[in-house]
Amino acid sequence: MRADEQIVVRVPGRVNLIGDHTDYTGGLVLPTVVDSYTTITGRFTDRNEWHLVSETHGEVTIPLDQARALAIDVDWARYPAGVISEMLRIGLAVRGFDGTVATSLPIGGGLSSSAAFEIATARVAIASTRAADVVLDDLELAQLCQRAENVATGVPCGIMDQLSIVSGQRGWATMIDCSTFDVTLVPIPDEVRVEHRFIAQRALAESEYGERVAQCRAIEEMIGPLHQATEHDVERIESELLRRRARHVVTENGRVRAFAVALSDHRFDEAGRLMTESHHSLSRDYATSTPVMDAAVESLLCEPDVLGARMTGGGFGGCVVILRRA
Numbered sequence: 003m004r005a006d007e008q009i010v011v012r013v014p015g016r017v018n019l020i021g022d023h024t025d026y027t028g029g030l031v032l033p034t035v036v037d038s039y040t041t042i043t044g045r046f047t048d049r050n051e052w053h054l055v056s057e058t059h060g061e062v063t064i065p066l067d068q069a070r071a072l073a074i075d076v077d078w079a080r081y082p083a084g085v086i087s088e089m090l091r092i093g094l095a096v097r098g099f100d101g102t103v104a105t106s107l108p109i110g111g112g113l114s115s116s117a118a119f120e121i122a123t124a125r126v127a128i129a130s131t132r133a134a135d136v137v138l139d140d141l142e143l144a145q146l147c148q149r150a151e152n153v154a155t156g157v158p159c160g161i162m163d164q165l166s167i168v169s170g171q172r173g174w175a176t177m178i179d180c181s182t183f184d185v186t187l188v189p190i191p192d193e194v195r196v197e198h199r200f201i202a203q204r205a206l207a208e209s210e211y212g213e214r215v216a217q218c219r220a221i222e223e224m225i226g227p228l229h230q231a232t233e234h235d236v237e238r239i240e241s242e243l244l245r246r247r248a249r250h251v252v253t254e255n256g257r258v259r260a261f262a263v264a265l266s267d268h269r270f271d272e273a274g275r276l277m278t279e280s281h282h283s284l285s286r287d288y289a290t291s292t293p294v295m296d297a298a299v300e301s302l303l304c305e306p307d308v309l310g311a312r313m314t315g316g317g318f319g320g321c322v323v324i325l326r327r328a
């Protein structure tokens with residue numbers, strides 16, 4: 003690529019059909035990419051920095067120095083800064099860049115706007131290295147961006163968002179086994195439509211997320227890996243709170259499996275029922291819903307062509323995902 007050539011990278015968000023709060027214990031998830039995107043447009047420069055202008059959040063300069071990149075304290079810029087710093091850490095010669103960032107994804111809306119921003123940054127950074135030998139496969143790219151997010155935000159997020167965005171295809175759901183990282187594409191039949199609706203801005207998501215991850219680690223100390231646990235193992239947990247958290251994770255893994263089969267067999271009522279059950283489990287056992295999200299789900303379920311609905315993503319607000327008869 004010539005130095006003055008314009009580069010445009012467009013990366014979609016994701017909506018998770020079923021399988022929430024299972025990825026960080028090696029469980030199953032089933033997201034799909036959405037038709038909203040984060041786009042980075044710009045040109046490489048010979049300056050030792052990235053200059054990014056956001057349509058909505060102002061501008062920022064990120065130095066191409068691992069430690070200084072990470073010292074950025076502008077919230078939205080910590081994502082690209084985290085990615086750049088991870089790329090420099092693994093020895094990639096990232097060049098200077100001057101560009102703009104725009105997104106049609108709701109920020110903090112549960113559609114992974116941050117992961118889309120990270121992957122877009124990583125693709126620009128890789129294109130900047132001029133090296134034909136930058137070999138990062140989908141999983142390595144996703145893991146690099148996951149590390150960037152962990153470092154940039156301090157939130158110990160799992161791999162779902164980044165891996166589903168790099169390996170997703172429109173019209174297909176992406177089943178990911180988060181212990182082996184096996185990815186299986188599951189077709190979404192024409193008879194149904196997957197929709198999402200933004201309900202409320204997320205609140206408290208970061209601290210509560212970290213607490214759930216810690217609770218799962220405590221559960222695994224008692225009963226071993228959650229992705230291999232059975233409902234019988236769950237009943238052995240003495241603490242009522244931890245028993246409820248474990249019950250969500252174990253039953254949710256079962257629902258992801260059952261949902262993928264129901265969708266493939268065109269048993270859409272069953273698929274919808276599993277999604278709604280997943281919402282109730284997140285709300286009652288995992289406590290990551292809110293009264294506003296619960297009310298939105300219940301009201302959607304009253305619509306005649308809605309097969310199922312649930313909160314999607316990290317929770318405490320954001321979007322609801324809906325399975326509708328087409």
Ligand code: GLA
Pocket residue numbers: 021022023024025026159160161162163315316317
């Ligand atoms: C956030 C995290 C993901 C996943 C979901 C909940 O989106 O980034 O890794 O844990 O929450 O399923």
